[in-house]
Amino acid sequence: MTDKRSLTYKDAGVDTHAGQDLVNRIKGAAKRTARPEMLGGLGGFAAMAEIPAGYRRPVIVTGTDGVGTKLKLAFDHDRHDTVGQDLVAMCVNDILVNGAEPFLFLDYYATGKLDVDTAARVIIGIARACELAGCTLAGGETAEMPGFYQPGEYDLAGFAIGIVEKDEIIDGTKIDTGNVLIGLPSSGPHSNGYSLIRRLLESGGSKPTATILDQLLMPTRIYVKSVRAMLKAVPVHGMVHITGGGFWENVPRMFQRSGLAARIDITRWQWPEVFSFLQQVGNVETREMLATFNCGIGFIICLPADQANKAMDVLRDNGETPLLIGNIVSADTEARAHEIIVA
Numbered sequence: 244m245t246d247k248r249s250l251t252y253k254d255a256g257v258d259t260h261a262g263q264d265l266v267n268r269i270k271g272a273a274k275r276t277a278r279p280e281m282l283g284g285l286g287g288f289a290a291m292a293e294i295p296a297g298y299r300r301p302v303i304v305t306g307t308d309g310v311g312t313k314l315k316l317a318f319d320h321d322r323h324d325t326v327g328q329d330l331v332a333m334c335v336n337d338i339l340v341n342g343a344e345p346f347l348f349l350d351y352y353a354t355g356k357l358d359v360d361t362a363a364r365v366i367i368g369i370a371r372a373c374e375l376a377g378c379t380l381a382g383g384e385t386a387e388m389p390g391f392y393q394p395g396e397y398d399l400a401g402f403a404i405g406i407v408e409k410d411e412i413i414d415g416t417k418i419d420t421g422n423v424l425i426g427l428p429s430s431g432p433h434s435n436g437y438s439l440i441r442r443l444l445e446s447g448g449s450k451p452t453a454t455i456l457d458q459l460l461m462p463t464r465i466y467v468k469s470v471r472a473m474l475k476a477v478p479v480h481g482m483v484h485i486t487g488g489g490f491w492e493n494v495p496r497m498f499q500r501s502g503l504a505a506r507i508d509i510t511r512w513q514w515p516e517v518f519s520f521l522q523q524v525g526n527v528e529t530r531e532m533l534a535t536f537n538c539g540i541g542f543i544i545c546l547p548a549d550q551a552n553k554a555m556d557v558l559r560d561n562g563e564t565p566l567l568i569g570n571i572v573s574a575d576t577e578a579r580a581h582e583i584i585v586a
Contacts, residue, residue, distance in 0.1 A: 327368025
């Protein structure tokens, strides 16, 4: 009779010791993000925190997102240190739209076989981005699923929790004609449109230069600190995070009543080189570019015209390069040359 060797979890492809090694590697980075409201440390089954002090009627604001197929470029070019910022930015910028202060962040990292070095690079990047956003990396989950992912690949999901005072929620109900639109520059495509980008790179016959590749992999900007500084100084009626669907899908999300539209002059800013490259290599129409990419504007703020100068001053003081890109008009307004009307 032949003795059968007892199988282990490691034999099935899951190394729990590697997972613990990863936790030990990232503890220091996570600890640097800790806010005073946190109760307990990293590694428990759940994270606990008190509501930040100073709120009278706090409302919890939540958001979740991923990085998408931009990860494929990261895999191909060994760029794992900045995709964590993409993950954090996509979540915290979304909840910022309602005026929320990002407070807690959790991540989910899934792979076929855990490479501790790669995972540590990614999660340390997440922690650095949490510092930029002023929120705590409260915890996360690392899932090792043999046979589910291609070798060397992983997926990411993020979850942000924010707080806003109930009477300071920005929900678009105050938007009216005559309000102006301030645009904040993006750092490139951010984390959107990469299925089209990869298709263009594969079929366009034009290999990107090192500069273009750097722009394609530039991490998504985090607008939290500059925008929250502005919110303390001026009344804001609406905000937009330009993500998947570009201007056509995202801008209307700030309107709470019909009959309004955003008139945006697309000549008010210089499109970054990467977007000109993508448009040329794929012969992509301008309308399609604006329906897919941010084309150089990653965040839009809608506010009364008489507050624009003060808002832009505060934004500049906080490292932004704000641009007046349009205003709110009636939905039946006709676009002039170089304008789009988004309702």
